[in-house]
Amino acid sequence: MSEKRKKLSNLDTLNEYLEEIKTLTDKLMGFASPEGPSWNTETCCLHALSNVFITPREVIVTADLPNIEPETVKVEAVDENIIEITAKMKKKVRFADLGISHRQGEFSFLRCQGRVDVAVDAEKMKISCEKGILEVRFPRKNIHELE
Amino acid sequence: MSESVKIIEKKPIPSDATMIIGLPDVGLVGLIATSYLISELDLEEIAYMDSDLLPPVVVLHQGVPHAPLRIYGNQNLIAVISELAIPAPALYTIMREIVDWGQAKKVKRIVSMGGIPIENRQSINEPEVFAAASNQELLDMLSKNGLKSLNEGYIVGPQALSMRYSISKKMQAIAILAQSFYNYPDPQAAAMALKELSKISDIKVDLSKLLEKGEEIRLKARDIMKRTQQEMNRMQKSQEYDLPLYV
Numbered sequence: 001m002s003e004k005r006k007k008l009s010n011l012d013t014l015n016e017y018l019e020e021i022k023t024l025t026d027k028l029m030g031f032a033s034p035e036g037p038s039w040n041t042e043t044c045c046l047h048a049l050s051n052v053f054i055t056p057r058e059v060i061v062t063a064d065l066p067n068i069e070p071e072t073v074k075v076e077a078v079d080e081n082i083i084e085i086t087a088k089m090k091k092k093v094r095f096a097d098l099g100i101s102h103r104q105g106e107f108s109f110l111r112c113q114g115r116v117d118v119a120v121d122a123e124k125m126k127i128s129c130e131k132g133i134l135e136v137r138f139p140r141k142n143i144h145e146l147e
Numbered sequence: 148m149s150e151s152v153k154i155i156e157k158k159p160i161p162s163d164a165t166m167i168i169g170l171p172d173v174g175l176v177g178l179i180a181t182s183y184l185i186s187e188l189d190l191e192e193i194a195y196m197d198s199d200l201l202p203p204v205v206v207l208h209q210g211v212p213h214a215p216l217r218i219y220g221n222q223n224l225i226a227v228i229s230e231l232a233i234p235a236p237a238l239y240t241i242m243r244e245i246v247d248w249g250q251a252k253k254v255k256r257i258v259s260m261g262g263i264p265i266e267n268r269q270s271i272n273e274p275e276v277f278a279a280a281s282n283q284e285l286l287d288m289l290s291k292n293g294l295k296s297l298n299e300g301y302i303v304g305p306q307a308l309s310m311r312y313s314i315s316k317k318m319q320a321i322a323i324l325a326q327s328f329y330n331y332p333d334p335q336a337a338a339m340a341l342k343e344l345s346k347i348s349d350i351k352v353d354l355s356k357l358l359e360k361g362e363e364i365r366l367k368a369r370d371i372m373k374r375t376q377q378e379m380n381r382m383q384k385s386q387e388y389d390l391p392l393y394v
């Protein structure tokens with residue numbers, strides 16, 4: 001193989017790697033924020049925006065919950081790694097209220113799920129809600145507690 | 148003008164106007180603030196951007212299709228908004244085109260509105276607003292009018308590029324940045340940013356409606372916020388938390 005062809009082939013391999021990295025990055029970005037509607041007409045839920053922060057001592061889950069009745073907030077562990085937050089809205093929201101005429105449905109709840117990939121003590125969670133931002137703090141389980 | 152992006156004018160464009168840029172970014176502060184200005188001042192659509200760098204999208208309003216990145220205006224004001232999260236790689240070309248177009252239209256000044264992410268935002272009653280300017284003279288003017296300056300730190304995204312390209316063209320540019328949630332829509336921060344804008348311009352609007360409609364805006368803005376967050380991750384927006392090294 002000539003020197004020039006070898007160089008071209010190296011360049012092609014590099015390009016293939018870059019393309020692969022790009023595909024993987026896009027895939028990861030997709031996982032971080034999956035596609036799909038931000039509502040579910042069957043469960044009458046609008047999906048709320050949320051974040052999960054993992055610190056050395058605790059896990060903090062926050063959710064943007066506008067237009068809710070704070071006393072209706074529920075925080076539940078769906079399984080070992082998923083925390084679900086639901087809250088009833090003060091007023092039902094219909095697609096028509098959002099200016100949408102080509103869909104039908106109304107929503108009474110805001111809901112979101114947060115993935116928590118470390119062990120937490122769900123019984124010691126602390127919940128606060130300020131200006132429609134819910135904050136749930138879970139202490140992390142120590143290694144000796146897990147053992 | 149770049150081949151891949153062009154601004155199509157629909158109406159005569161005023162010269163010597165202030166150009167406000169409110170593109171989707173941290174807390175959607177700039178977008179919410181600028182959209183509110185457009186609605187309160189009843190600005191009309193004067194131009195829009197056509198670009199292969201943007202996704203193939205039109206936005207329907209009352210049955211009529213519109214380009215997602217549009218320019219509104221009156222005799223003194225030009226306002227740029229996008230109802231679409233701008234793909235991070237396209238941001239350079241798009242911002243360069245907006246600034247070039249502004250220069251061609253002889254705008255007096257470019258004011259880019261946005262948010263500064265702050266971790267404990269929910270415990271802050273009234274977000275503070277900071278400003279940056281393209282030269283010392285402008286910075287002095289901001290300070291004289293009571294605006295706090297952003298002394299040290301990084302700005303990432305549309306505001307950074309509007310500042311960079313304006314400086315290279317010797318145009319006046321200001322960034323007005325309100326403390327806000329990173330990835331939750333923040334209408335209160337938008338109201339605070341507009342309040343500061345009114346101190347350095349004749350652009351004065353009643354902010355009470357914006358604050359009253361805060362919860363409704365937060366519900367409506369969830370989707371664009373989610374998509375904007377993906378683009379902010381791509382443009383390494385979290386660098387705004389970094390401390391700069393300048394010895």
